[in-house]
Each structure stands twice: as C-alpha cells, then as structure tokens.
Amino acid sequence: MAYQFDVNNNNGANGGAEVMFALRQLLVSVGWVVLADSDGTTYSGTGVQITHASSGANGMNNSRAWFRIQDPAGRREFCIQRGTAGNTAWWIKYSALDRFTTGGDATNMPTATDQQNVGGGSSVVGATIFATANTYQYHLGADDAAPYTFYAFAAVDTTAVTAGAFFMDAMVAGSYPAEDTDPVVITATNSTLTYSSWTSASASSAPSGWFRMNMTREAWVIMLGHRYYNSGYGIMAPSEGTHANPYTTGEDTLPIPYGRAASAGSCLGWKGVGSMVRWTVQDRANMDTISAGGVRFRVLMDDVTFPWPDVVPVLA
C-alpha cells in the first residue's frame, strides 16, 4: 500500500475544474478507470472525452461536464459533474455496489440503483465545494491499494483556510461489523474540517455512509466523527492543548470513530474507525506537517490530518 500524491498545485482560472481533473488523473494513475465522460457537449461511452481542465472542447471546466470513475477493484464508482453554477459548484454521486450503468449523455450523468448524492449537490446546478478560482492551493492523495481511499482538499492562498474538500475514507480492518458491505465514509464540503463541522448533523459538512447496506432498514445517512473527551482532563482529540508523544516529543494523531449515537433518533450504531483521515491532537496551523525522523508524513487541515509526502507545503 502506498499513497500517491499530487500536492502544492496553484489553482488557476479553471478553479474547481482543475482540482477535479487533477483528481481524476491521480485516481487513474493508481488504477481507477474512467468508464464514461462528457465535456458538456460530447459524450464518450469509453471515458476519453475530457482531456484537460479548461473550458471548451474536451474540457472539464464546462457547464455539466462530467465523468464516471470506478475503483481498481471494479466496485465503487463516482459520477462527478461540474455544475451549471460555475466551477465552484459540483454534483457528486456515489454508487457503492450497483454501478452507474443506466443513461448518461452529453449533459446528464448516468444513474445507479444505489446512487447517493455526496456533499449537498442534488441537481445539475451543483453545490459549492470549492472557493473562487485562482485563490487557493490544492492537494491530492490516493492510495494505490485497497481500499483505495483518496482525498482532495484546497487551502486559501497564504492563510491556508479550508477552501473545499472531497474524500473517501475506509474503516480500519477489524474495526467495523463484518456484515457491513460498504465500510467507507465520504465527504464533499465547503465547510472547514473542524470538529464542529465533522460532528454536526449536516450532510453538507459531515461524512456520510451506508447504514445496513443491502439489508432491511438500509439507509444512506450522516456518519459523524466523534471526539475523545472526558471531564477530568478535557479533550484528548481533536486539537486541544499540546499532546506531543511523551516519548518522542513528536506529534500523535488519533483515528476518528464514526457512528450514530442515540440522539440521531434512527439508524443507530457503530460504523468503524477511519483509516486515512485522523484527528489532530495538537492545535496547530493549517498546512503544518507532522514528521517522524525528519520525514514529513501527514499534514494538518483544521482538526484533521491527511497523508502527505515528504515535501514542504506551499501556501501561495
């Protein structure tokens, strides 16, 4: 297993279309397959229509341009469409098992019987995921081995304030019920990646996932992250105080437990412990990196961390 990265990209005039096109390219490089796409005018049933991030023929930055992409296991799929509202707005659909095999044309994505909207978009208008074009840096990572987790996030130039994020994380093996046929959570959000957004019951900021997929009472629901807290010494994670590893003085991260507690009212229960995105345990600036033995390996955004290559983050 190894993460492949495409980080420190200076966003230009094509805004979110650059991010999504770069993500598509990165995913393909680690084994994902584009099965169909459209530049908003011309449809390709083999996924060869979009070849660049700009507008115009073969471009990603066209109203309703879209692509369908499948993970290397030939199982999970996403359909991702640039919204009519511009390159900040996207409609992202997810199929965990059934695949996007119905329909699809120049301006309409295909459908899947189990498809679910991710990140608030529910029509060709799209929902805002990314900040205004040419105002941020974006960073991508994708695992080339199962379970094929990936992330894309953007950070405003200089300040590194969150400017959009989209990721799929998988539960750590053994941490989730064996009967769960889709132990992943997915987020696409324009919100900050803080504890408050991660744990609020809002589909536009918190991760979502399947509850009892392919069983009775199955539902696509918000799967909240949970913090480690107690009355004695307060919050352990995320991001409170200074909790360096007491032995190495290096920095720890903690896995994020996902589930739905009693106050959710329905679909109650445990999802699992996330593998890729982890809570910070030290309150630091966005885009600070975490190192071990002088080698950078994670980066902070708000209250979470992502895998990171051993390079210096570029802020602007």
Add this chain to the structure above:
Amino acid sequence: MAYLYDPNNVGGTVNGGAQAMWDLKALLVSAGWTVLGSGGGTGSGLYSAVGDILTTATLMNVSRAWFRITDPAGVREFCIQRGSGGNTAWWIRYSALDKFTGGAPDEDDMPTATDVQNVWGTTNAGTALFNTAGYYKYHAAADNAAPYTFYLVTCSNGTGAPYSCFVFDAMVAGSYPSQDADPRIVHCHAGGTPLDLSRLTSAASAPFGWYAMNLGGETWVRFTGHYLFSSGYGQLYPNGMGPNPYTDEDMDFPIAWGRGGSAATQFGWKGFGAMMRWTGSDHSNMQPLSNGRVVFDDISLPWPVGVAPVR
C-alpha cells in the same frame, strides 16, 4: 490467549477480603504467575523469601500477611498485603520493571522495589478495598497469555452493583507509543461505582500508569479514559450507541487512555485498553452480553461462556 475465571464467589463472613485476595492469587498462579515471596503476618512466624506460605485464605487473613507475585514473563510484579485494619483493608504495590528485591521483608513487611508505586493504600494499615464480609460477591479473571491482564471485582449482593475493583489492564498492541516501557494501567477503587464513566474519566479517580517510564520526566500518574462524543448525535460510547446494527448483538469499544489538554502536566496519549471496554448500550449490572462479556457499571469485562452471573 485464554481467560481463566473464578466468578460468582460469595464474599464469606469468615475471611472476607482475604478470601477474595487469596482466590485471586490462586487464579493468577493458575494463569502462570509465580509467588516469589510471602509473609504470614504479624506474630505468625511465617515468612518465605522465595515462595508461597499462604496456603489457605485463613492464613491470608492475618494482619499484615502479604505475598509478592510476578507475571508469567517475569517482568511485572505486585506485592499485596492484608492491612492491619482488618480484612477489608489492603495495601497493593506495583513494580513495572525493577522487581521487589529490596528492603527487609519479613513476616509482616513487604519487600521494596526501586520503581515501587502504591496502587491502593500507602501503609501497612491498608485502605478499605472490600465491603463488609458477607455483603458481596466477587468475580475474577486472568489472561494466561501476554499481556497477562486480570481483574477482581466485588459486587453488592442482590443488585450486583460493583462496589470495588482491582484491575490490571494493558494497551492494545500497536495502539501505544512503541517507546512506552510499561503500556499498562492499574485501577483500584472502593465504595461503589468503581467502573463507571465518571470514575474512569476523573482526574481524581482514574487508573494509574507510568508516563514516560525510564525516560526523563517519568511519572506515575492517573490516565483518564475518554468517551466518544459528537455535538450532532451526542455520546456514542459508553452506552449511547446501541447494538451492532447488523446483528443486533452487543458491541463495545476499547477505552482510549491518556492525559488531555486540561491536565496540568504529563500530557499525552497512553493507548487503547485491551480488557476493559466501554459498553455500547446501557445495561443492568452483571448482565451478560452476547459478545461473551458481562457489564460492570459502564464497562464490560470478559466472562466465562455459559456461566450465569450470580448477583
């Protein structure tokens, strides 16, 4: 790995806590621990520098009787003494690495270790760990494989409500910093609800463990457990999650131990506990769970299959 059990014991009116502690000793020995020394208590004339002369619970029930016991790996040791204050009162000391090879042990004085720490009690008077004899049942278990965790819990007759405990738990492999020379916690408490959320998460009553052992700044401190909470759906663990959504069987979750931002010193992560686990749903005390464990306050502990808890 297999837990050996000694559950559902009546806290007898004759030897009280001495019976429970003697039984724990016997259970630990059956799980591979070794008694390395013992004393028969004040006026007994009994002392062994190498073995166990406390062959009955009655011999254990003598003022200041004690034994030294080491784990099957020959690493971690406890010295346990019946207090002069009666068989409800005990002094329990722990040596993580250096062993109880010092001092001048005799019939009523325990040996010392350079890394000795009090787990319960501070003098040979002891501190009350057990309820009045005859008012409780006690339950014990010990893992016969590394990391050799064990527990002794007493529960009030009738309700089954935990009254006191002596728990030795380890961090799950891979969950703690590899430099931690003693990824263990020890928890003793008496007087009721020894294993509930407030007890295990309080800076005043949480389990003890070593912080940075054998390194600069090493300290014997309390490590608090943490519950899982979200502002959206509230408390997940303990007791807020419900059963496994797929099987409807009981679920639990390992307890995250550490010292968060409000601790004045010794910040940091300890690890995820192996034996004590938060309960997923709010159950009655001593209720057996479908995952082969039984409920004590807000946690569950391993329990023998097919054995009904006796309250």
